[in-house]
Amino acid sequence: MSRGRGKSFHHVSPGSGWKHCIDKTPSNCVYRAKSPAPDVSANSLEAGGSNMKQPESLDALDSVHGNDDLHSLSTPDSKESHLDVNRIQIGETPKKEADDAASFKLKTDFSGKVKVADIQEESSLPSKANAEDQAVSLEKGAKNLEGIGGFRFDICPPKTGTPVMLKPSLLVKNRQKRNEMKLSMEAQIGSELRSGMVLLKSYLSLSDQVKIVKACQGYGLGPGGFYQPSYHGGGRLHLKMMCLGKNWDPETSKYEDIRSADGAKPPNIPTEFYQFVSKAIQDSQVIIKGNSKVRNVEAELPWMSPNICLVNFYSTTGKLGLHQDKDESRESLAKGLPVVSFSIGDSAEFLYGDHRDEDQAQKVKLESGDVLIFGGKSRHIFHGVSTIFRDTTPKTLQEETNILPGRLNLTFRQY
Numbered sequence: 001m002s003r004g005r006g007k008s009f010h011h012v013s014p015g016s017g018w019k020h021c022i023d024k025t026p027s028n029c030v031y032r033a034k035s036p037a038p039d040v041s042a043n044s045l046e047a048g049g050s051n052m053k054q055p056e057s058l059d060a061l062d063s064v065h066g067n068d069d070l071h072s073l074s075t076p077d078s079k080e081s082h083l084d085v086n087r088i089q090i091g092e093t094p095k096k097e098a099d100d101a102a103s104f105k106l107k108t109d110f111s112g113k114v115k116v117a118d119i120q121e122e123s124s125l126p127s128k129a130n131a132e133d134q135a136v137s138l139e140k141g142a143k144n145l146e147g148i149g150g151f152r153f154d155i156c157p158p159k160t161g162t163p164v165m166l167k168p169s170l171l172v173k174n175r176q177k178r179n180e181m182k183l184s185m186e187a188q189i190g191s192e193l194r195s196g197m198v199l200l201k202s203y204l205s206l207s208d209q210v211k212i213v214k215a216c217q218g219y220g221l222g223p224g225g226f227y228q229p230s231y232h233g234g235g236r237l238h239l240k241m242m243c244l245g246k247n248w249d250p251e252t253s254k255y256e257d258i259r260s261a262d263g264a265k266p267p268n269i270p271t272e273f274y275q276f277v278s279k280a281i282q283d284s285q286v287i288i289k290g291n292s293k294v295r296n297v298e299a300e301l302p303w304m305s306p307n308i309c310l311v312n313f314y315s316t317t318g319k320l321g322l323h324q325d326k327d328e329s330r331e332s333l334a335k336g337l338p339v340v341s342f343s344i345g346d347s348a349e350f351l352y353g354d355h356r357d358e359d360q361a362q363k364v365k366l367e368s369g370d371v372l373i374f375g376g377k378s379r380h381i382f383h384g385v386s387t388i389f390r391d392t393t394p395k396t397l398q399e400e401t402n403i404l405p406g407r408l409n410l411t412f413r414q415y
């Protein structure tokens with residue numbers, strides 16, 4: 001089976017004329033949360049950003065956060081508590097999950113990382129421009145250090161140089177932050193785009209986005225980290241990739257426990273990521289149930305417990321051709337177990353439809369913090385990313401992580 005992500009990526013070009021645009025929020029199902037998602041993950045992934053040790057850290061994670069932890073999140077009890085349609089509120093976390101989150105420590109140490117400076121020149125440009133330059137030099141670096149051995153890709157390079165641009169005043173910065181907070185509180189809206197496909201706008205809080213970025217930075221620099229993937233036949237994907245849980249090999253379109261290219265074991269999916277995913281599925285099920293007269297919400301959007309996460313980083317010129325995600329197990333596909341996708345950083349134009357045809361595809365803008373879920377009847381949709389919109393990363397996220405221009409995307413699946 002082939003995911004076929006390479007087959008059409010040349011066809012997907014920014015600006016090509018789509019016939020059906022749904023850039024606006026669809027009105028067939030709109031749901032507003034009563035309150036923003038609480039920050040359930042304090043002291044956990046954050047700790048990963050500041051206190052990492054490799055490689056013990058990843059080993060420690062393996063032993064501490066094995067499957068048992070994960071199963072505990074999908075027990076009927078915890079699942080039931082989320083499925084209570086009377087409690088229509090996005091963002092509540094069962095006590096057990098909150099306890100799990102509190103006990104979780106990502107013991108990884110960034111200090112051992114290979115510095116991007118190894119493959120780039122120092123620059124005294126402002127940090128933003130610096131990051132743009134770096135994205136280019138990393139592309140060049142990829143040519144020299146191509147493949148897996150020796151290639152390191154830092155999505156949040158250290159800030160270098162003295163900014164020459166005037167920094168915004170504290171007043172302006174605070175206003176920006178307030179607006180972002182207001183936006184993320186107001187914009188928590190869930191929409192059912194089609195049967196089995198739900199878009200949760202601004203679902204991940206900015207602080208959770210920061211934690212996810214920092215965790216991905218750490219994993220990305222460690223064993224099994226980001227690399228430049230190619231398809232069978234040599235075409236390169238227009239993005240950097242790494243996998244958590246299991247490795248997906250674009251050359252064979254198969255999953256493997258060890259990345260065959262370099263023998264690296266993909267890092268485990270951190271417990272907090274599971275919590276975000278399970279909450280997103282539960283909230284989506286509530287939306288579906290509340291919106292239509294669906295009796296069996298499980299049939300429309302089944303539950304799943306992910307053991308795979310593909311992490312993509314798109315530069316501002318990155319894209320991904322229309323494809324289906326169909327390399328998961330036959331059982332998983334037959335049941336329509338959903339793919340859960342997190343978008344962080346610059347916004348993207350996401351295409352989807354029933355055919356591998358961009359002219360017929362619908363499009364939706366995915367912004368930082370959005371979560372998109374497609375399962376059930378939508379599990380086999382063709383989908384892809386046509387455009388990354390520059391300079392759309394939330395300011396606070398950029399300031400707190402120094403994430404490169406571009407977009408981080410995590411897709412969770414159950415094999």
Ligand SMILES: O=C(O)CCC(=O)C(=O)O
Nearest residue numbers: 310312325341385409411
């Ligand atoms: O970046 C996205 O939004 C989609 C990624 C995707 O489709 C994939 O990794 O299979």
Ligand SMILES: [Fe+2]
Nearest residue numbers: 323324325383
């Ligand atoms: Fe996909």
